[in-house]
Amino acid sequence: MIIHTVVFRFRPDAPADAADALLAELRTFPGRYPQMRDFSLGPNVSTRDSTFTHAFSVRFDTAADLHAYLQSDSHERFVRERWRPIVEQHHIVSYETGGRAGRPRGPYGMEYARIEVPDMARTIEFLQYHVGLQLEQRTDEYAYLRADIEHHSIELISAPERTAGHTSAVGYSVESDEVLADLRKRVADAGHEILELQDRQRGFCSDGFGVRDPNGLIVELFTGFLEYAEPPLAELRPVDLVHPFIATPKYEESLDFYTNVLGFLSSDEIVGSTTFLRCEDRYHHSLALQNNKEHYVAHLCFAMKSFDHVMRARARALYKGEPIASDLVNHSASTSIAFYMHDPAYGPRFELCDRHRVFTPEEHETHRPRRMPPDPRNIDVWRPAADDWGRF
Numbered sequence: 001m002i003i004h005t006v007v008f009r010f011r012p013d014a015p016a017d018a019a020d021a022l023l024a025e026l027r028t029f030p031g032r033y034p035q036m037r038d039f040s041l042g043p044n045v046s047t048r049d050s051t052f053t054h055a056f057s058v059r060f061d062t063a064a065d066l067h068a069y070l071q072s073d074s075h076e077r078f079v080r081e082r083w084r085p086i087v088e089q090h091h092i093v094s095y096e097t098g099g100r101a102g103r104p105r106g107p108y109g110m111e112y113a114r115i116e117v118p119d120m121a122r123t124i125e126f127l128q129y130h131v132g133l134q135l136e137q138r139t140d141e142y143a144y145l146r147a148d149i150e151h152h153s154i155e156l157i158s159a160p161e162r163t164a165g166h167t168s169a170v171g172y173s174v175e176s177d178e179v180l181a182d183l184r185k186r187v188a189d190a191g192h193e194i195l196e197l198q199d200r201q202r203g204f205c206s207d208g209f210g211v212r213d214p215n216g217l218i219v220e221l222f223t224g225f226l227e228y229a230e231p232p233l234a235e236l237r238p239v240d241l242v243h244p245f246i247a248t249p250k251y252e253e254s255l256d257f258y259t260n261v262l263g264f265l266s267s268d269e270i271v272g273s274t275t276f277l278r279c280e281d282r283y284h285h286s287l288a289l290q291n292n293k294e295h296y297v298a299h300l301c302f303a304m305k306s307f308d309h310v311m312r313a314r315a316r317a318l319y320k321g322e323p324i325a326s327d328l329v330n331h332s333a334s335t336s337i338a339f340y341m342h343d344p345a346y347g348p349r350f351e352l353c354d355r356h357r358v359f360t361p362e363e364h365e366t367h368r369p370r371r372m373p374p375d376p377r378n379i380d381v382w383r384p385a386a387d388d389w390g391r392f
């Protein structure tokens with residue numbers, strides 16, 4: 001990314017209306033040169049150096065974009081006919097920032113999963129007591145449960161014909177209308193069908209659409225997700241739904257879809273096995289893809305308030321004999337400590353974790369994903385040896 005800055009001073013005898021006209025014309029530049037981003041212009045307010053009266057600054061994704069602007073006929077004419085006659089002196093600095101601010105934006109973060117379950121009453125009981133969610137709405141057909149202020153983090157659909165729970169959709173919020181429009185365009189340009197949001201979901205957000213990932217899982221993207229004024233009063237509850245972990249036989253195709261179309265960024269990779277992808281909320285991963293013979297949503301991860309709360313939830317699971325599918329692990333990728341519960345009747349495994357890494361804004365733009373060999377110690381740093389694959 002290039003930041004291009006120009007500082008300048010008008011001639012003392014420049015007519016005021018000509019100077020104003022020049023400033024007004026500069027302000028039309030972002031509309032005339034579509035490669036320009038974040039244009040700003042203003043008078044010099046420095047108390048240290050008043051050599052120049054004004055400055056403007058603009059960002060280009062590439063040096064080629066900057067040169068295309070500078071060498072355009074319209075720019076040459078502007079400099080010759082309007083700039084030089086009234087500008088006495090100027091300096092120009094264009095510098096490379098090394099960031100990826102010109103990259104396409106991804107979704108902001110995960111908000112919910114939609115799970116079809118054979119026994120809604122039992123699943124609700126499990127999610128309330130063992131995961132700590134609060135039931136907000138329930139009919140014979142569906143139920144909504146929330147973790148924090150966001151409208152819901154789990155939507156249950158009654159599916160008595162199923163023998164096991166099945167995750168049919170995941171929902172991600174998007175930070176602005178502009179990013180949502182860009183995502184919609186990228187999805188359509190890549191040849192994917194744009195789906196209407198599910199009817200009820202349309203009422204819970206400002207705007208959005210759905211798309212099927214290469215495995216058929218519906219991904220819903222939206223702005224303006226409804227939120228409550230306060231989180232649930234329950235003490236033992238998650239603070240956020242962080243990610244789904246998706247097993248897929250279409251690993252490369254799925255990676256391409258989530259990174260190149262939806263704009264997720266790779267945080268780390270267990271080579272050939274698993275890739276951890278992050279969104280704009282900067283959690284280490286808001287989605288994980290695993291190379292697998294079958295497609296299924298393997299787990300959903302909730303972040304708890306503290307490690308103490310993870311252990312309290314674990315104590316409840318032990319007390320009630322709820323199956324712990326994978327006991328305490330220390331994840332190398334996200335630095336989180338977690339355990340997993342699993343009863344297929346409720347859908348995926350439920351991972352309760354603490355200290356899932358959140359990148360700083362700078363790390364988010366500059367992080368290079370680690371490429372780690374498939375070794376249990378690269379998944380759980382508490383594993384003592386390279387052959388300790390049991391207990392996952």
Ligand SMILES: [Fe+2]
Nearest residue numbers: 245299301351
């Ligand atoms: Fe996870």
